[in-house]
Amino acid sequence: MSVIVTDTGFGPDVFVENGGQFVSASDLALTSATRLGVDLFNDADPGALVDHFERIALIRIPFPSFADGRGFSLARQLRSLGYTGRLRASGHLISDQYKHARKVGFDEVEIDFDLATRQPEPQWLRAAAPGYLEKFRSSRKAA
Amino acid sequence: MYAYTDFDQAFVRERVDAFRDQVARRINGSLTEDEFKPHRLMNGLYLQLHAYMLRVAIPYGTLDGRQMRQLAMIADRWDKGYGHFTTRQNIQFNWPKLADTPAMLDALADVEMHAIQTSGNCIRNVTSDHFAGAAADEIEDPRPTAELIRQWSTDHPEFLYLPRKFKIAVTGSPNDRAAAKAHDIGLRMVRDDIGAPGYEVLVGGGLGRTPMIARVVRAFLPKADLLPYLEAILHVYNLEGRRDNKYKARIKILAHETGIDELRTRIEAAFERIRGDFTAPDPATVARIQGSFAAPDFATDREIPTIADPALRSWVDTNVADHRRADHAMVTVSLKPIGGTPGDATSDQMRALAEIAETYAYDELRISHEQNVVLPHVHRADLPAVYAALREAGLHTANVGLVSDIIACPGMDYCALATARSIPIAQEISTAFEDIRRQRDIGELKIKISGCINACGHHHVGHIGILGLDRAGVETYQITLGGDATETAAIGERTGRGFSYEEIVPAVERLVDAYLEVREDETETFLETYRRVGMTPFKDALYGSEEEVGRAA
Numbered sequence: 001m002s003v004i005v006t007d008t009g010f011g012p013d014v015f016v017e018n019g020g021q022f023v024s025a026s027d028l029a030l031t032s033a034t035r036l037g038v039d040l041f042n043d044a045d046p047g048a049l050v051d052h053f054e055r056i057a058l059i060r061i062p063f064p065s066f067a068d069g070r071g072f073s074l075a076r077q078l079r080s081l082g083y084t085g086r087l088r089a090s091g092h093l094i095s096d097q098y099k100h101a102r103k104v105g106f107d108e109v110e111i112d113f114d115l116a117t118r119q120p121e122p123q124w125l126r127a128a129a130p131g132y133l134e135k136f137r138s139s140r141k142a143a
Numbered sequence: 144m145y146a147y148t149d150f151d152q153a154f155v156r157e158r159v160d161a162f163r164d165q166v167a168r169r170i171n172g173s174l175t176e177d178e179f180k181p182h183r184l185m186n187g188l189y190l191q192l193h194a195y196m197l198r199v200a201i202p203y204g205t206l207d208g209r210q211m212r213q214l215a216m217i218a219d220r221w222d223k224g225y226g227h228f229t230t231r232q233n234i235q236f237n238w239p240k241l242a243d244t245p246a247m248l249d250a251l252a253d254v255e256m257h258a259i260q261t262s263g264n265c266i267r268n269v270t271s272d273h274f275a276g277a278a279a280d281e282i283e284d285p286r287p288t289a290e291l292i293r294q295w296s297t298d299h300p301e302f303l304y305l306p307r308k309f310k311i312a313v314t315g316s317p318n319d320r321a322a323a324k325a326h327d328i329g330l331r332m333v334r335d336d337i338g339a340p341g342y343e344v345l346v347g348g349g350l351g352r353t354p355m356i357a358r359v360v361r362a363f364l365p366k367a368d369l370l371p372y373l374e375a376i377l378h379v380y381n382l383e384g385r386r387d388n389k390y391k392a393r394i395k396i397l398a399h400e401t402g403i404d405e406l407r408t409r410i411e412a413a414f415e416r417i418r419g420d421f422t423a424p425d426p427a428t429v430a431r432i433q434g435s436f437a438a439p440d441f442a443t444d445r446e447i448p449t450i451a452d453p454a455l456r457s458w459v460d461t462n463v464a465d466h467r468r469a470d471h472a473m474v475t476v477s478l479k480p481i482g483g484t485p486g487d488a489t490s491d492q493m494r495a496l497a498e499i500a501e502t503y504a505y506d507e508l509r510i511s512h513e514q515n516v517v518l519p520h521v522h523r524a525d526l527p528a529v530y531a532a533l534r535e536a537g538l539h540t541a542n543v544g545l546v547s548d549i550i551a552c553p554g555m556d557y558c559a560l561a562t563a564r565s566i567p568i569a570q571e572i573s574t575a576f577e578d579i580r581r582q583r584d585i586g587e588l589k590i591k592i593s594g595c596i597n598a599c600g601h602h603h604v605g606h607i608g609i610l611g612l613d614r615a616g617v618e619t620y621q622i623t624l625g626g627d628a629t630e631t632a633a634i635g636e637r638t639g640r641g642f643s644y645e646e647i648v649p650a651v652e653r654l655v656d657a658y659l660e661v662r663e664d665e666t667e668t669f670l671e672t673y674r675r676v677g678m679t680p681f682k683d684a685l686y687g688s689e690e691e692v693g694r695a696a
């Protein structure tokens with residue numbers, strides 16, 4: 001069972017509970033389904049998803065390790081390509097990274113039950129101070 | 144001096160609180176040691192051979208008397224009464240306890256300083272020319288740019304978990320004193336055809352085990368595009384830099400494996416995509432940053448006495464450089480006393496420097512990447528008084544740029560990664576060349592020493608570079624010649640087999656003797672001579688009649 005962390009705290013995976021299904025980005029062309037969940041791996045090209053944005057409800061980017069920051073750049077790139085659906089980071093992220101995940105465009109983080117036990121809800125919701133970057137960016141595409 | 148805004152102040156305080164909380168969560172088990180490590184590193188705390196080390200940022204090397212006094216206080220209270228200035232315009236305290244570090248960070252925040260991103264796989268403390276704002280050859284003061292980059296890169300949410308560390312240097316002069324070509328990104332301030340200021344952007348320089356000189360990715364970048372362009376470079380690097388091998392993870396390897404032209408194409412594509420996300424920095428912010436680096440109110444109409452005292456004259460010849468104003472001078476205070484540890488200063492010396500800066504130098508101090516301290520603006524009339532005060536503090540060594548002004552990394556004395564000692568080698572070389580007349584006859588000569596292949600002592604760009612290795616349990620020193628960190632950057636070439644600890648200092652002496660022998664006259668420096676005559680006379684001096692000058696050391 002996974003736990004989904006959002007700004008309101010821990011919750012269930014509503015997407016999956018409502019029957020949502022994930023396909024990998026490379027299989028996207030094989031289906032014409034809508035309201036899709038897509039797994040975008042770290043070495044995939046987010047540009048390939050642009051034509052399908054309309055029928056994607058959620059993109060999930062795995063973090064193989066909390067020290068591998070590619071997911072942060074992928075999220076940012078999806079947002080700058082115009083993706084406005086839900087964006088989820090999943091895997092080994094730690095609570096201190098939640099605010100960074102939010103700032104690059106993720107809406108939520110999916111963690112496993114063990115991590116949720118070791119790093120309980122309050123640790124994820126520690127208020128984030130405003131960062132320097134907000135000074136230099138327009139809010140045009142901010143998530 | 145850049146003065147913190149309320150925002151800056153709140154940010155560093157919040158950061159100290161967050162770190163205190165991380166330490167607590169490490170102790171209660173919420174964070175594993177692995178998970179804690181990047182946070183510790185990004186707050187400047189590094190685990191050394193004997194203890195923790197706290198590396199404090201001195202952004203672009205600029206500080207004032209009050210800040211220097213606080214560093215002295217920290218050295219007394221939490222360390223052993225001294226600090227070590229590094230080649231990256233940081234100061235390191237070698238003996239703090241983990242539990243004390245949040246209090247140390249608070250003490251830094253009290254004087255608008257921090258240790259943020261001085262370690263870890265993130266964008267590190269931005270470095271710059273230690274003569275910024277004072278040098279005669281300056282196109283523009285690089286510090287406002289460096290401050291802008293400091294702000295942009297601090298806690299940048301996208302770039303805290305890069306493949307490897309990332310270093311940026313900015314220089315505002317055609318004479319590059321910031322070693323821009325030896326950085327992941329080097330920025331050189333230039334003007335375009337119509338005189339508008341901008342940057343030449345260099346990418347992929349770095350030392351370490353695969354030394355490379357940075358190459359140009361953009362010949363002219365308008366000033367307003369700086370942050371989105373930097374962001375584009377980092378974005379491409381974060382996604383494409385290698386993560387399978389930490390020795391191949393720097394952007395220099397990506398540039399090398401991808402090719403600079405292909406890398407440029409990818410950077411430009413990312414730049415086009417994201418530039419619209421940036422607003423031009425708010426003019427009030429820019430004006431405030433610019434204004435905080437305004438020149439001091441220079442004293443005028445003072446009589447400048449001629450200098451008679453020979454010791455003073457000798458110091459002026461080596462340690463004093465021309466300021467952009469004829470009645471002022473730039474003073475370099477050598478932290479390389481004969482037989483001392485390069486870059487070390489005691490708390491008393493730090494206080495003396497603060498006092499001298501406040502009294503004679505418009506309260507400005509700089510740390511140079513050559514591990515010396517600079518007083519960038521001193522009225523020439525005050526040079527005798529400054530010299531006398533430095534002498535009192537034991538800071539009057541007259542050797543800047545000479546053979547005993549050596550850069551050395553901490554090496555085996557402190558560093559967990561070291562394969563050989565480096566500080567004692569520096570001490571012995573400086574002792575061997577103790578005679579100042581001999582040093583002056585030899586002239587400009589930069590010796591740089593690293594205690595392992597990671598090259599923190601920048602040996603690749605030393606005129607004479609020394610690399611300490613471990614060969615079957617025995618310290619062995621390899622020599623390189625002809626390295627250069629300036630605008631004419633070059634990586635030094637290996638001479639041949641290495642030397643033992645006992646042999647290395649005599650070997651350096653033989654190199655210097657060979658130079659004196661073959662130079663055209665005393666105006667031809669070691670580096671110029673090497674470039675003219677090549678390796679042969681130096682090899683002969685090192686290896687003499689040894690039949691085989693082996694490649695393997």
Ligand code: SF4
Pocket residue numbers: 552553554555558559560561562593594595596597598599600
């Ligand atoms: S060069 Fe090696 S020994 Fe010297 S400080 Fe760096 S890692 Fe340590």
